[in-house]
Structures are given as structure tokens and as C-alpha cells.
Amino acid sequence: MAIALAASCVIAASLAGAKADDEESPSAATIRTALRQVPGQDSPAPSLFPELVQPFFERHCYDCHSGDSAEAGVDLAAVTSQDDIVREPRRWRRVQTMIATGGMPPPDMPRPDPDERSRVARWLEETINAAICSGPQQPPRVTARRLNRLQYVNSVRDLLGVELKVDRLPPDDVGYGFDSVGDVLSLPPLLFEKFLGAAEEAAAACSVPDGIQSGAISQEALTAILSEFMTRAFRRPPRPDETARLSRLLQRLQEEGATPEDAYRSGIVAVLSSPHFLFRLEPDPPDVPPDTVRPLNDFELATRLSYFLWNSTPDAELLELARQNKLRADLREQVDRMLADSKSRSFAHDFAEQWLQLRNLDQFQPDSNRFPGVDDSLKAAMRTEAVLLFETVLRDQLPAIRLLDADFTFVNRRLAEHYGLPGDFDETFQRVSLKNSHRGGVMTLAGVLAVTSVPTRTSPVKRGKWIMETILGTPPADPPPGVPLLPDDTEPNVTGTLRERTERHRKDPNCAVCHQVMDPLGFALEHFDAVGRWRDQDGGLPIDASGELPDGRSFRDADDLKQLLAQTSNAEFIGCLTEKLMIYALGRGMTDSDHCWVRQFVASCNTETASIREIILAIVESDAFQKTVTAGSPADPEKQQASTVFQSTTVAGFANR
């Protein structure tokens, strides 16, 4: 691959007509079953339709889905070529999902050959994706996002200089792996009470501007001071009716006998409990028609930026640039300034912990007989190690791919003992070289190895799945229902290594489809036990960490796998990391448009050298980040078309069977 300039990583998605696309359904996201190359924009071979897909339909679908009385109004016998699919790709997504997840054909019908099923599903998926990406793209509307607890606490710190404890607020719900997703950030009464209590605590602790304490201040002056506070807290200047409302509140408080200081502190409580502070809102301007793409105004953009990179409210410089409408002109400089600011540690820590799923360490309780001494301080050290690694790769602008094969890490005494690293360490974390070590990169972090284990043993399946969803962005399909877990080795009649016991996965072709990828990836890490320590044996037998992927790539052990992935799967990795960062930044799941954009981005950049900073810059400059769409029922791009395949206007009944 030619060395691309950093700037070439930045692309702008085209924005032709205004057509909304569907949020990708979660099952569609989980059906990208195998390791695949990052696809280009080209449709897969049309010839496979008559050779592979049509015969499959004929054998497995026509019985019910053909003719005028086709089940659910889906007539697959009416499909004659790939073009029929390209014409209405979104409707076909449902068909593809049913085939890929095994929902169809139904259980009482003959089962298709798993390999054939997965080839059909993949061909359909690629056809659908290519068709959608060649069409017009537009960003979706983002639901008003409540500040999550980290963002709330950081914002209060930056607004008032008061440090509140994060755990005085309950943990936020998670969507798509992150706790910044608007649709799941609800505001039950319980939480509102806590916000109110937190605001009272902050207002009681904050310093009061001169003149207020003495009481020598006019109502107007007090309103002006609080109106300035509103600008910072609402991340935009207050409107006249908002200032008037605040002024009436202050009036009422003083009539009730509050001193100016009491009134000031109550004003702070009111502003911090207002929906304009608690929610990140992007209301439609009155003069823009419904369902129209519009660029965010500078204040909205500053807000997205600062909650992405700082998990906090915009500072004076961002607000000033927004006021002058100069933020876009200065965007790259601002991103660099923000990343250089220590406030960006909040982003690095929060993102890395969630991306790598390390928050699950809290709930992980290894069997204390087999793994004594795994306490909260060790778990905390595991989390710290991970975030320091991510932060260093970010800050030093190393190629992001070094996250997979870094030759350094960070340990304190507790973790160094756990890893068996020689040397003198204390409570503070030190960077150590891992040259000539089996460790290095996110896959061999103790925290990752632990959260992908069960209490009594390692779980190569969980580890393989973790690699597929966290590193490669190709989460495996869910297992069919009723599948038993592996027996525990404390049970009688269980002999051999875990690998020997797991070979069952290969014997059943329905399991093998996914496990032939998942299992070898996971077994590569078998030299690391359930709490992440190195070992040479399992069950008294030497460990075999070698494996081969279905596409023929083979490896000897974890070291070899890391090199292999860094060299031959770097495009998947950069695509996956970009997706995770987008979900985090945008607070919503990925849409079809987003996937199209990620493909273009990955294709345009040098995935061996691209840094996290470059990915962040590209996201920040993308339409998805810079634009939104006004409310209104989006036109269904396929609604007006006459369809020979889908006889009813909706295929919902098909999916809900």
C-alpha cells in the first residue's frame, strides 16, 4: 500500500439528495460472520446469483415464498437477477437477516448446508451494502442526549470548580457498548432527584462572586451574573425569554425572603437542573423545513466536540470561537488543542475502558481457590494499565495498530508481581519494555484476559468473540438456542485440555460456521490463564496455541497471531476502531450511511500508520458529526417503488413471524 499523507485519511461523504436510511438492526450488525477484507464499493459478482443464490431460494424458500399467495407477501420466485435486489436493498436486509441468523427456513423444514447458507448470506449482505453505499447518504437525527454521570460531574467541575464524586450518581445504561447513547440515557425520577441533590451540593460549595455576599447587589446585576453562567452551562447564549424566566425566579426568591447569596445559589441549582443543561439539545431552527439536512451551528458543534474529547462542557475559547462563527475554520487546531489538554484524559480513559469492556471487571469474581488474591486493587491496576496504553498510543500519535502489538506497557508493583516482571516497582505506574516478552497490546492485557474468562477457567470462545467484535469489527452470529456450555474440568469424566474438549464445535457444522473463526483466535491466547497470568500447561498437558483461520492464515501462538493481525488485518482493525469511536462520539448506533463512510475512510487511509488522532479528525470533519437533520417523517426511499418481490407495503410481518 502506498504511503498516504495524513490528510488523505480525511474524506467527506457525499451528500446528494435527502434520503434517510434505516438504523442498522442489531441482528444485521451481528451477521458479518467471518473475517473478511474491508470491501470496496463494488458489488459482488452478479454471476453468483444464478449459480448460488437462486438455487438456494428455489430449494429452501419457494415452498412458502412464491406465487400470489406467498407467505408474508414475500415472493422470492419473482427475483430474477441481482438488479432486483439492488433496487430495494433495505427491504432485502430483512430477508438477509432471516437467512443469516437461521430464522428462515423455519425449524420444521430441511436445514440448508451451513457453508452454503453463509455464502448466500454474505453475497446478499455485500450486494445490499454496495447498493446502499452507492445511493444518497444522510446523517440521522440524534435523540436529545442526557449528560451521563461522568459528563455531569466534569461539567460541574469546569463550570463551578466543585468536584463531585461520580458515584453519587447511579451508573448509566449502555447502548451499543457505550454509556453515551441518547436513546438509552433515560431520566427516571430517581435520577432527577440525584441531579437536584448534586446541584444543591455544588451550589452550596461554590464560591460566590464579589458583591453578592455583602448583599449590595441589584436584581439586574444578579440576573446578569447568572445569565453569564447560563451561557456557559447551556453552551450557548440564553434567549431573552430564558433570562426573563430566571429574573422572575430571582424576584420570587427575594420576595420569599432569600438573601442575594441564597438567590444566587438557588439560581445555580435551577440552571444546573434545567433541561437545557442536563440534555444536549439540537433543536430545529424555525426556518428550516422538516426532514432537511442542516449543518450544526457553531455552539452545537462546540458542544459535540467538547463532550467527545473532554466529556465536559466547552471552555471559554470554544464558546468564543462559536460566538464569532469561526469554529469550523479552526477545527483541526481546536481538536489538537483539546487532545493536548489534560481534560482529554477523561475521553481516553472512558473510551478505552468501554471499548475493551473492562468495566465488566467489577463483576468478575474468579474462583478464589484457583485464583487467590485477585482483589479490587489488582483489578484497578488492570484497568489503569489498559487506559495508559490507549492514552500513550493516542498522545504519542503512534500508529493505532500498535494497540495490537505494542512492545511496552505500564505496571505498578501489584501488576508487575502478577505478571512476574522483574524489577523494583511501587504504587505508581511505570512504563516497561516488553521486548522479548509474550505480552504486549490489548489482547494480552490481564484485564481483557480476565473479562473474557469464566470464574473457573479461560474461555477461548469468549476470547475469540471478543477479538472478533472488539478488534476486527465482525461480531459472530448468536448461537442457536439451547446450546450447552463446555463442561467444567472439575467434573468427573472430563479429561484432556480445553482445546480437546472444544473440538466438538467443529463436528457440528451449524456450530462450525462461527467457531472455526472464533475458537482458533481464542486458543491463541491459551497461554494466559483466567486472570491473565502466563502458563505453560493446562490440565497437566502442554498448551497448543497454534491455529488456522478458514481463509488459510495460520499462526503458532499469541505472538504470531498479533503480528499476523497487525500486518494483514489492519484495515479491519482501523475500521472497527473508527466505528467504536463514532458510536462514542455521536451517541447513537451506526447507520448504513455511517458504514459506507467508514468503508470509504478506511479505503482512503494508510491503515498501517493511521493514528487515533487522524481517526478522530476524520470523524470530527465527517457529515455525521457536523450535520443533523430536522424532525419530520423521512421519506422511505423504497416506498414509492412498485415491488414484485414484496407484495405488501411492509415486510414487518415477515420479521415478526
Added chain:
Amino acid sequence: MTGHRISRRTMLRGLGTAAALPWLSAMARPAAAASQSAPLRMLFMYVPNGVRMQAWRPTQEGALTELPPILKPLEPHREYASVLSELTLNGARPLGDGPGDHARAAAAFLTGAHPKKTGGADIHNGVSVDQVAAETLGKETRFASLELGVDPSAQAGACDSGYSCVYSSTLSWRSPSSPLAKETNPRAVFNRLFGDAQARDAGNQPLLARRKSILDFLADDAASLRRELGPGDRRKLDEYLYAVRQVEQRLERVEKENRLFAAGIEPPPEVSRRAFSDRLKLLMDMIVLALQTDSTRVITCMFANEGSNRSYPEVGATEGHHSLSHHERNPAKLDLIQKIDTFHVEHLQYFLDKLFAAEDGEGRLLDHCLIVYGSGISDGNRHNHDDLPILLAGKGGGHRGGRHLVYPKETPLANLYLAVLNLAGIPETKFADSTGPLEGLIG
């Protein structure tokens, strides 16, 4: 018996809290005292991953003469408990959505709905039965309802096969898109109910007036904002406005009931998140307190989030609960499952003991409660949602216990909820997929 008995320390601690109660119940039960008869309380308790049904379901229909092994701890309260067999939660079935039985089981348990499969966008479920009850029963109390549980919501990754974690960790849904997060820390529950701040504030008229002024400002602010927003965002503002109204309502009651907060009850100790048994018992202590003070009449409590893989070293289960629940009929695993199930029921017993011991009006608190206890999964290995393990305890609304009632196969669990709502005097005629109120609960 081994070390899984209630620890002596917890016992004493529990007693310590209870000892403060007679004084409380004499002094401060304003709403209950106001109406002549004691009010009905409705509670819903959830255990994840199903149970070992052979050891749960009584062998004979009719009178509960012999309790099955898992339910043995309830022996002292046999006359208060009915085992209800063959109830079905159809909404938890795949219905074309593929895997995700755990997420669906918890989400559907009190809603009877079929939750929308989504990792986050447009979460959609139904309104839960406790919230329907709270509309009526919650009018006279400071809290319309309380939502409690031992585990916080999962904090990373996906929880179950493409379902947002909110489904596996939330029973109560105020609207199809408004899940009600649980309080998991007993100390925080106490502070919410009777905390120092409330005690201090109760007599502080200027402070209460100031709070009211602020809430009025916020309600105005939100109402004006709401008019400018699109439908999706408006839903968020509706949540906000509801929350503001709840806090306002509470403020008014604080004024009326301020004696309550001078009580000076000892708050519960802080316990580590992993001290499962202590934590659950303390939560139950808080439930008893909330009921005795008539702070609320509707409570939900999750013993653990659905799909929980907590290990239970207290009963010798070092493997995770979810892993064990895929038992493949392995006898050793089934035994451990049964031990976990029994351990959970011992905590229910602990709770019923306290409700039995607590005076309430002219009877015991347990006489005025209806407690639904169970799981949205029957057998963890099969993930089936028919013949669920469901128990109804308490004599509220005239429920007659001591029986094993077997209904026709596929009877909707919603029929139980409809019956329970009716027993509470709420004249609903339909709830979720109900086909009519469950018969035979009274008389």
C-alpha cells in the same frame, strides 16, 4: 447445613433496624392512619436464569401439604403462599427475533410485551404492571413506586444477543420507552427515604419554599422547551416533566409529614457490592421500612440482573449462575442450581419473616401485601418461557395461600397481573396479552 445460613451479624443488624420500628409505626404512619383499613401493597421480586423446576413445582395440585425442596424455607409462611403453575410469558419468546431469551425474559416479565430488539436505538417495551398499579396506589404516598435491585446495570459491551443492557436489568417501565433505573445501594435507599437532608429540611420552611420556586422554574422551562422539539426529543422532555412533578409531590408531602423525618432511625451500613446476601437483606430491610412508614405501596426488586453470572460461593457454586443454568441435565450442576434457587428463597423467607413480624393496622404487614416472586425463564437450559416458576405471597386483597394452583397450559402471566390489579381495587379489564383475570386466588 453449611455456611449459607443467614450470618449472625446480618441477623443482628436486621434486628437492630427492626427494633427501631415499633416506635416508628406508632408515631409515623400518617397515610395508613388516615384511612381506616391498612392499604394494600404490591411487590414484585425477580430471580434470573430460571430455576430447577423439578425441585420447585409441587407434585400435587391443590393444598400445599408438602413444600418442594426449593420452597422449603417458606414453611413458616405456607398459608401465605400460592404456587402458580403453567403461566406463560409469550412476549419473552423469540417471535422471529432470534436469540436473546434472557434480555426478553426480564423486559417482558412485568410488561407482558415483546421488547424491540435493539442495541440502543428506539428502545421499546410495554408499560409494566407495577407502574399501572402505581398510578393508583402511588397517589397517596411520597414515592409512587420504588425500583430496587442488587446489581447495577451492566456497564460495558452487549448484554444479550443484540439487546441493550437496559432490558436485562430493568423490570419497571413507566412508558414503552422509559425504563426506571434501579437503586442498588441500601444506604442510598435509606437516604432517599429518610436521609439526613430530608430530616434537616423537613422543618425548614424557607428552604422548602425555595425548592418549590426552583421546581416551578424548571417546569416552566421544560414546558416551553417541549413545544420546540420533535417527537423523539419530546419523549425525553416528558420524562423530565414527570420527574419534576414527582419531586414536587414529594415536597408537599414532606411538609405534611415532617414528623416522620425526625425519627432518627439508624441508617444501614455500607456494604461491598459483592456481599450479595448482606446487600439483598439490607435492601429488604429498607423495603420493610418503606412499607411500614407508608412511603410507597409499590416496589420491584431484582435479586440479580437477568443472565447474571454471579457465583455463589456461599452455597458452593464457584461457577457462574448463568453458566450453571445451562446444565445439560448434569446432576452436579442441577444440584448447584437448586442450591442457588433455595438460597434465593431463603432471602424471600427472611423478607416474609419481617413482614409477618411487623404490625400494620389491625394485622400484620404480610396480611396487606401481594408479593409476586419468580423468573421469566422456566428452565435455564431450555430458555423456555412457559410453565414459569411463579409464587404469590401475602394475604393482600384477600389472597388465600397454602395452595398449588395449576392453570391450563399457555395461560398468560398477564392474567395474574390483571387479577392482582383487580384485587387492589384497580378496575383494569386488560393488561398486555391477558385473556381475563387469573381465577382462584381468593376464597
